Amino acid sequence: MKKLVSVLLAGVMCASLLTACGGSSDNGSTGGASAGNEAAAGSSVITLGCSTDLTSLDPHNHNDTASAYATRHIYNNLVKLTADNEFVPNLAESWEFADDTTVNFTLKDGVKFHNGETLKAEDVKFSLERQMQSPKVGHLLYMIESIDVVDNLHFTIKMNTPSNALISSLFHSGSAILCKSYTEGLEAEGKTLESAPMGCGPYKFVEWVPGASFTLEKFDDYFDAETAAKNDGLVFKIISEEAARTIALENGEIDMLVNVGTSDAQRLRETKGIVLEEYPYTNVEYFCGNTQKAPFDNVLVRQAMNYAINKEDCAIAAQNGEANIADNYIGEGAIGYYDTVVKYEYNPEKAKELLAEAGYANGFTFTVYVAGDARARSATAIQASLANIGVTMNIEQMEASTFYEKTGNGEHDACMAGWVANAEPDNTYRPLFTSEKAGPGGNRSFYMNPEVDALVDDAAINPDPAKVQEDYETILKTLSEDAVWVPLYSQKGLVARNENLQGLHNSSIGMHDFYDLHY
Amino acid sequence: MHKYVIKRLLMLIPVILGVSFLVFFIMSLSPGDPARTILGENAPQESVDALRDELGLNDPVVVQYARYMGDLLHGDLGESYKSGRPVFGEIASRFPATLKLAFWGMVFAVVLSIPIGIISATKQYSITDSISMVFALLGVATPNFWLGLMLIIAFSLHLRWFPSGGADAGWKSLVLPVITLGTGCMANITRTTRSSMLEVIRQDYIRTAKAKGVSHNKVINRHALKNALIPVVTVIGLQFGSLLGGAVLTEAVFAWPGIGTFLVNSIKAKDTPAVLGCVIVFSICFSIVNLCVDLLYAYIDPRIKSKYK
Numbered sequence: 001m002k003k004l005v006s007v008l009l010a011g012v013m014c015a016s017l018l019t020a021c022g023g024s025s026d027n028g029s030t031g032g033a034s035a036g037n038e039a040a041a042g043s044s045v046i047t048l049g050c051s052t053d054l055t056s057l058d059p060h061n062h063n064d065t066a067s068a069y070a071t072r073h074i075y076n077n078l079v080k081l082t083a084d085n086e087f088v089p090n091l092a093e094s095w096e097f098a099d100d101t102t103v104n105f106t107l108k109d110g111v112k113f114h115n116g117e118t119l120k121a122e123d124v125k126f127s128l129e130r131q132m133q134s135p136k137v138g139h140l141l142y143m144i145e146s147i148d149v150v151d152n153l154h155f156t157i158k159m160n161t162p163s164n165a166l167i168s169s170l171f172h173s174g175s176a177i178l179c180k181s182y183t184e185g186l187e188a189e190g191k192t193l194e195s196a197p198m199g200c201g202p203y204k205f206v207e208w209v210p211g212a213s214f215t216l217e218k219f220d221d222y223f224d225a226e227t228a229a230k231n232d233g234l235v236f237k238i239i240s241e242e243a244a245r246t247i248a249l250e251n252g253e254i255d256m257l258v259n260v261g262t263s264d265a266q267r268l269r270e271t272k273g274i275v276l277e278e279y280p281y282t283n284v285e286y287f288c289g290n291t292q293k294a295p296f297d298n299v300l301v302r303q304a305m306n307y308a309i310n311k312e313d314c315a316i317a318a319q320n321g322e323a324n325i326a327d328n329y330i331g332e333g334a335i336g337y338y339d340t341v342v343k344y345e346y347n348p349e350k351a352k353e354l355l356a357e358a359g360y361a362n363g364f365t366f367t368v369y370v371a372g373d374a375r376a377r378s379a380t381a382i383q384a385s386l387a388n389i390g391v392t393m394n395i396e397q398m399e400a401s402t403f404y405e406k407t408g409n410g411e412h413d414a415c416m417a418g419w420v421a422n423a424e425p426d427n428t429y430r431p432l433f434t435s436e437k438a439g440p441g442g443n444r445s446f447y448m449n450p451e452v453d454a455l456v457d458d459a460a461i462n463p464d465p466a467k468v469q470e471d472y473e474t475i476l477k478t479l480s481e482d483a484v485w486v487p488l489y490s491q492k493g494l495v496a497r498n499e500n501l502q503g504l505h506n507s508s509i510g511m512h513d514f515y516d517l518h519y
Numbered sequence: 520m521h522k523y524v525i526k527r528l529l530m531l532i533p534v535i536l537g538v539s540f541l542v543f544f545i546m547s548l549s550p551g552d553p554a555r556t557i558l559g560e561n562a563p564q565e566s567v568d569a570l571r572d573e574l575g576l577n578d579p580v581v582v583q584y585a586r587y588m589g590d591l592l593h594g595d596l597g598e599s600y601k602s603g604r605p606v607f608g609e610i611a612s613r614f615p616a617t618l619k620l621a622f623w624g625m626v627f628a629v630v631l632s633i634p635i636g637i638i639s640a641t642k643q644y645s646i647t648d649s650i651s652m653v654f655a656l657l658g659v660a661t662p663n664f665w666l667g668l669m670l671i672i673a674f675s676l677h678l679r680w681f682p683s684g685g686a687d688a689g690w691k692s693l694v695l696p697v698i699t700l701g702t703g704c705m706a707n708i709t710r711t712t713r714s715s716m717l718e719v720i721r722q723d724y725i726r727t728a729k730a731k732g733v734s735h736n737k738v739i740n741r742h743a744l745k746n747a748l749i750p751v752v753t754v755i756g757l758q759f760g761s762l763l764g765g766a767v768l769t770e771a772v773f774a775w776p777g778i779g780t781f782l783v784n785s786i787k788a789k790d791t792p793a794v795l796g797c798v799i800v801f802s803i804c805f806s807i808v809n810l811c812v813d814l815l816y817a818y819i820d821p822r823i824k825s826k827y828k
Contacts, residue, residue: 053784055602063558135569136558194604210612212686212776239684239774243668247676248683248774401551401789431563440555441564 045233046501046517049245049254053211053238058193059176060134065510068173069236069258070214072511075176075199078105078124079167081423083505085335087167090224091119091177091200093153100162100463101145107153111223113179113200121155126180128157137174162461164468168335168424173511202229202515213237230503230518246496249274255501258512260494262322268496279506281493282331282421285318285375286485287368287382288445289414295366296414300358302483306344308351310385315489318378323489329432329479331490333508336425340473341480351389363390366413370395371403375416378488382416408440415444416488422509426460429475433484447484520817527810531803535591538802539795543587546791547580553600553789574600587795596799597792601785606796610778614800616686617777620700620769621762623693627701628708629755636712636751640720641739651709658706667699667772684774696773700766704758711754715747722746748819756812760805 050069056062059071080090089095093106111119125147132138143163148156159166169175182198197205200223203216214236218229237254239245242261249257250271260268260276268276287309289296296302315323327343330336355361370379379395386393393414398406407415419442421428431442434453438446452475459471479485495512497504503516554570571577575586590597596606635655639648674695675683681695682688719725720743728738767779778797785793816823 053780056604058603061603135566135573138569139563139566194602209776210609211616211780212774237685237774238776240780241664241668241684241772241774244671244684244772244774247671251676251679251683253683253685399549399551400787401553401556402549404555405550405552437564440567 044231044518045235046231046256046514047235047237047254048514049239049248049257049259050236051238051240051242051245051259054208054214054236056194057197057205057208059174059178060131060137061194063136063174068511069514070208070216071176071197071199072173072201073203073216073234073514074197074201074205075173075178076111076201077171077173077175077177079170081171081507081511085423085508087171087423091124095167097463098156100461101159103157103159103166104150105155105157107155108223109153111200112221113182114198114204114219115179115182116221117179117181119177119179119200120152121149122152123180124155124177125149126183127178128175130178130183131174134174137172140169140172140174143169162463164460164462165424165426168422171423202227203234206233211238227513227515229515231515234514234517249496249498252498256495256497256504256517258495260496262320262491262494265320265322265492265494273499275497275499277495277497277504277506279493279495280331280333280508281491281510282334282508283418283491284326284329284331284421285314285323285378285416285418285488285491286326286329287414287416287488288485289366290410290412290444290446291448291484292410292446293413295358295360295364298358299482300354301360302486303344304351304354304358304389305386306483306486307347307354308385308389308391309382309486309488310346311486311488312346313381313385314378317381318374319489319491322492322494324492326487326490327480329476329485329487330419330425330428331421331508333493334421334425334428335423336421336428336472338469338473338476340477342477343480344483348385348388355389355391360391363392365392365394367394367396369403369407369412369415370397371400371417375418379416404440407444410439410446412444417444420509425472426456429456429459429472433475433479445484447479447482449478449482452478524810524814527806527813531806534802534806535799536588538798539588539591540584542795542798543584543791544580546789546794547583549789551789552576553791556788557601557790587792591799596796599785599793600790601788601793606792609781609793610796610800613776613778613781616775617763617766617770617779620693620696620766620775620777621759623697624700624762624766625704625755625759627697628704628758632705632708633712633751636709637716637739637744639709639713640716641735643717648713652713655706655709655713658702659710661702662768663699663703664768664772666702667695667769670695670699671772684772686776692773696769696775699772700762700769704762707758708751708754712747712751715750716743719743719747745819749816752812752815752819756808760801760808763804763808764801 050066052066054067054070055064056067057071059075076091078090078092079087082088091108091111093108095103095105097103107119107121113119128141128144128147132141132144143159143161143166145158145160150156157166176199179198183193186193186196202219202222204219206215206217208214215233217233218231222228239248242264245257246264246268248254265276268274287305289302289305291297311325315321315325328337328341355363368379370376376395376397383393383395406412419428419432431437433443433447434456435448437443438448455471455475459468462468493506493508495504495506500519501517503518505513505516552567554567554574554576558566558570575583587597598604599606599609635651639651642648671683674680681691686692725738725743728742766777767783769775770777770779782794782797785797
C-alpha cells in the first residue's frame with residue numbers, strides 16, 4: 001500500500017510534466033472550432049476573456065477601459081462614433097449649434113430604461129451635472145456652463161467657451177446617461193450604482209463577481225433594432241495571466257479574447273479554429289529628450305536621435321514585432337491623424353554628421369527614465385542603436401507612479417512613454433505639446449512653442465473643420481521638424497476569437513462593440 | 520488554558536498596530552501619486568489634483584494615519600482609493616475564495632506528505648525514499664506559476680478533464696489550483712516529517728518498544744509519529760499562513776477570484792487602504808493559525824499544556 005502510494009504519486013507527477021512539456025507545440029489540432037460548434041448548438045451567451053477586472057459600475061466613478069467594456073453596454077450616450085470616426089446621434093435625435101456656445105439637442109422619443117421608465121431631458125441634465133462633479137470624468141465637460149431643459153425631449157447646453165470637444169466628450173463612457181429617479185432613489189436608500197447599475201443600453205446587469213466575472217443579459221425593449229443585442233448575453237471572464245487567457249480560448253472556455261498578448265499572437269494565428277483580428281490602434285510609443293536640458297535642447301541632437309534609432313529593433317524587443325513602425329505623433333487610427341510629418345529614415349551616418357554639427361562629435365552620456373517592462377526592452381534596443389553613433393545611454397527603470405512624478409518634475413534627461421489617443425484630438429495635442437501642460441500635465445518633453453500653443457487653441461474652438469485640419473497638419477509638421485520626439489511604434493490592436501463567432505465591431509480607441517456577436 | 524488563549528488574542532492588538540504602522544508609512548514613503556496612478560497617464564492634472572483632494576492625500580501622513588486608525592477602531596477599513604468601495608466589502612467578497620483554496624491546498628499537502636514522509640523515514644535509503652525525496656526537492660524548487668501552466672496545458676488543454684481557470688465549475692475548478700498551491704507545501708512537510716521521524720525512531724524508547732515485541736505499525740503510529748509531530752505541526756501552521764498570503768501567482772494563473780490579485784493590483788495603484796486591509800486580515804489569520812498550532816501542541820504533548828498559563 002505504501003509503495004503503491006509512492007508509485008502513484010510519482011506517476012502522476014511524471015505524466016503531468018511530460019504531457020505538458022510535449023504538448024505545447026501541437027496547437028493546431030484542438031482550438032476553438034469545436035468550442036464554436038458547442039456554442040452554436042447551445043445558448044447564445046458569449047463569453048469574453050479580459051485581462052483586468054472592472055474598477056466600477058458607476059460611469060462617473062471610473063476612467064478605465066475594462067470598466068468601460070461593461071458600462072458601455074449597460075448605459076448609453078447621446079452620441080456614438082461610427083467606424084469612419086464620425087460622431088452621429090444615438091440617444092439624441094439631433095443637435096444644432098444655435099451659436100458658438102449654445103447647442104440645442106433633441107432626444108429620441110420612446111427610449112426605455114431597463115426599469116421601464118422613458119428617457120427624458122431631465123435625465124440628461126441630471127447625468128451630465130452629476131458627471132461634472134466627478135474627479136475622474138468631470139474634466140471632460142469643462143466647457144459646459146449650464147444645461148437647460150426645455151421639455152421632455154429638448155434641452156440646451158450652454159458652453160463657457162466655444163469648443164469642438166463637446167460632442168466627442170459626450171461619446172466618452174463617463175458621459176453615460178442615467179435614469180434620474182432610479183439613481184436618486186437608489187442613493188436615498190444608501191445604495192449605489194455599484195451594486196445595481198441600470199441604464200438604457202442593450203444589456204441589463206446580472207452579476208459581478210469581483211476578480212472573476214461580470215455578466216449581462218439582453219435587454220428586450222432596446223430602442224434601436226440595428227444596435228440591439230444579437231446574443232442572449234455577455235459574460236466577461238477575468239483572466240489576468242496571459243498564457244492562461246490564450247489557453248482558455250483554445251480550450252473553448254471563452255469565445256473571444258479581448259487582450260491578446262503579443263507573445264501569444266503568432267501561436268493564435270496558427271491555431272485552427274481561431275481567428276486573430278488586427279485593427280489600427282491609436283497608441284504611439286515614443287522616446288523624448290528633455291528639451292529644456294542639454295543636449296536635447298539642441299534640435300540637431302534631437303534630429304540625430306531620430307536618424308540613429310532603429311525602430312524595427314524597438315518594436316521587436318518590446319512587442320515581439322506585433323507593432324507598426326511610427327513616424328507620426330498620433331496613432332494612425334485616431335481622429336486628428338494627418339500624414340504631414342517629416343519622416344526620418346534609419347541612417348546612423350547622418351546622425352553622426354548632425355551630432356558633429358551640434359558640437360557632440362565624440363558623443364555624450366545621458367540617462368533615460370522608463371516605466372514598464374516592454375518599454376525597458378525597447379530601451380535596450382535604443383541603447384544599442386545609440387552606441388553605434390558614440391552616445392551612451394543609461395537606462396533607469398522605475399515603477400509607473402515614480403516615473404510620472406520624476407518626469408513631471410523635469411528631473412529626466414530623456415524618457416520613454418506612450419499615448420493612446422481618444423476620440424477628441426485636443427485630448428492628445430494639448431497635454432502632449434502645449435506649454436501649459438509641460439511636466440505633470442503630460443508634456444514630458446517640456447517642448448514649448450507659442451506657435452504650436454496658438455494652433456492647438458484654435459483647433460479646439462474653430463467651427464470650420466477645414467481650418468481645424470489645417471491647424472493639426474501644421475502642428476504635426478512643426479513637431480516633426482523640431483524632432484520633439486522619436487516616435488517608435490504603434491502597437492497593433494489584437495483580438496482573437498472563435499472562427500465561427502461573427503459580428504465584432506472593433507474600435508481603434510479600444511471601445512469595441514459586442515452587441516452584434518453571434519454564432 | 521483559557522487565560523492563555525485570551526492573552527494571545529489580546530496580543531493581536533499590538534500586532535495589528537505594528538503591521539498597519541509599518542505598511543502605512545512604507546506605502547507613503549514609496550514615490551508616486553495614487554491619484555495619478557488611478558487616473559492614468561492621460562488624465563489632466565486638474566483631475567489628479569481634484570482626486571488627491573477627495574482622497575485626503577494632501578494632508579500630512581501622520582494625520583492620514585491617525586484618521587485611518589480612528590476609523591479602524593470603529594471597524595471601518597476605509598474605502599479603496601481605486602474603486603471608492605469599502606475595503607471590508609472588497610476583501611469579504613474575495614477572502615472566502617482564497618481561504619477555500621488555501622484550506623484544500625493544505626489538505627492536499629498534509630494527506631500526501633505525512634504518509635510519504637513516514638515511508639521515507641522508515642525505509643531510509645531505499646528506492647522509495649530516494650524517489651520521494653527527489654519529488655520533495657522538485658516540489659520545493661518548482662515555481663508555482665510554471666507548474667500551474669503545465670497542469671493547465673496537460674489536464675485542461677489536452678485532456679480536457681478540468682477547466683483552465685475560474686471558480687465556477689465546482690470541485691473541478693479546485694483540482695488544478697489546489698495541486699499547484701499544495702505541491703510546494705507538500706514537499707516541505709514531507710521533508711520535515713521524514714527528518715523528524717528519523718530522529719525519533721533512533722530514540723531508545725523506540726528500540727525498547729521493538730525489543731518488547733510491539734508490532735512495527737504500532738511502534739511507528741503510536742510511539743514514533745506522535746512524538747515526531749511537533750515540528751511537523753509547526754511547519755503546517757507556517758505553511759498555511761504563507762498559503763493565505765502567497766497564493767497570488769496561483770490565483771493569477773487560474774483566474775481564481777481571491778484576495779491575492781486584489782492585493783497586487785492595490786499595491787500597484789498605491790491603494791493604501793486596500794493594501795492595509797489585506798495585510799491586517801493576513802496578520803490576523805496568521806496569528807490565529809499560529810495560536811491554533813500552539814494549542815495543538817498541548818494535545819500532542821501533554822507536558823506542554825502545563826506551560827500554558
